[in-house]
Amino acid sequence: MSRSDLRIVSLIPSGTEIVAALGCGSHLVGRSHECDYPEQVRTLPVCTAANLNAEQPSRDIHNQVMELLQSALGIYRLDLEQLQQLKPTHIVTQAQCEVCAVSLAEVEQALTQITDQTTQVISLQPSLLAHVWQDMERVAIALGCDSQSILQQLQARIKACQQRQNIEHRPTVACIEWTDPLMIAGNWVPELVNLAGGDPCLGTIGQHSSWLTWEQLLAANPDMIVCMPCGFNLEQTAQATQELAQQPQWQQLQAVQNQQVYLTDGNQYFNRPGPRLVDSMELLAEIFHPHIFPPRYAGHGWLKFH
Template identity: 55%
Template sequence: MTPLKIVSLLPSATEIIHCLGLTEYQVGRSHECDFPAAVTALPPCTAPKFNPEGTSGEIHDRVTELLQSALSVYQIQTDVLEALQPTHILTQAQCEVCAVSLPEVEAAVASLTGIAPHILSLQPNRLAEVWADIRRVAIALLGDAGGARAEAAIAALKARVDHCQAQVATASHRPTVVCIEWPDPLMSAGNWVPELVSLAGGRPLLAQVGQHSPWITWNDLVKTDPEVIILMPCGYDIATTIRESQGLRDHPYWSLLRAVKTGRVYVTDGNQYFNRPGPRLVDSLEILAEILHPEQISPRYAGMGWRSLQDCLTFAAAE
């Protein structure tokens, strides 16, 4: 049997590999794969075609310009793939802005010599589809033996989901919530995020379960006037999210929002949690439950996965 040599071109796929206990067989990664930390020592097989530095508005304009020119947002390092000789490549068909697409990977593999790796493309839009992807990856990599390993991993994740639901079940109130996936222009977080909000004891607004993240307007935000606003920009950590919140805070409608008046705006590490449809969506669920129901749940992720924007700004002003 040919030894496994896995290349993952998607951070969530890398995390599925880790969840299945197969990290030792991963030989390559995308430029964004950084969990578990050990994978950062692996050679990156992708790179962005745009400058990822700058404001959210500037990044949006650069990506939009590439897409409007019918160009891909990322490039695949075919020379690295050639050297690695992978048996399996994990990629995605979810979002051409998030990572290299399936057609790009297929074209790159067609140009390689001497190898014909198995390509597995993931496209989850809700939790059940993440569980299904874990099964698909396990069976693709391990054959029939992967089934039992996948079921054990999924059962452990589902147990945490059930525990979280039980903790918030007795809450006396389910607050309305808007999750912001991009600050300029405004985008509400869709796909799996509304489902996570509901499981965490909230009522999601301005996005539908299993549907792609929609662009929204400031009028939409003011009209719905959520009790809680959670910032989780795609690819941003907490520090970057706090910095990028300045544009939101400068908008004349910002101070009109109920969540702003009551200090219920929160910043999260969207890059590590909410933006990656893999096993750590369960961590994301637990983060949401901590934010929405602090009276029910101890804040294990506070400071690392999320922070109150008001506390951040108060602390910065005091320095």
């Protein structure tokens, strides 16, 4: 297949960003309802929809997700008619998290109902940064393009961030991935904290994000708290953190007492295992070490919580 024949549908934002970073963005013909970066993908036909209201408070979203999963209903639905009309040569999806996007099983089932069975499915399932880079290589091979240039650029930025640090003090950091109930960020996030010059507490590199009790958070008593609720923009994160701050234990945390609580746009950065995880690392470096790193992401990627 020549490059000009490519017709790519991406059903996950990180997949869309990977395809674009590899220089194949012009071959995207469809996207998920959550794919919004780069800007030009917003005009593409949408192939998925959510079965829940993501504008609710954190606890209500959590309860609705649990109800959907327990009733064996998907959190997302796939538009089979749209997919058939688009005639994709490749579909990029994921098998990492059934709460994050349409599952691999749903895509495979959908393809059995579509007459053209030649579509290649590329499934992403990263839990470490190394897996993200491997996914980029796999996508590049499947699409017949080169990944080395962009991967070298990303690695160079990681190295530059580390070289600039020269830091004696590494703050302990708790990254909150959900606020009600509490969840600590896992997978690649603790790696990003390390690379940015922090010391991650509670979250485990390469392990799924896990539920967290207030007792555990108080016992860890981190120097900094970074809020990055999955799927939330800055405004939603601010609202969720305001609700979190109403809990009686909140004021006992030294990060709160020292005004070292930060809000981030988790949806655009930390929740998307693609090339912008390097942006996420740089964003954290600004928060951890403002005397070294100028605030390039401040105001749109992160804010200080007051």
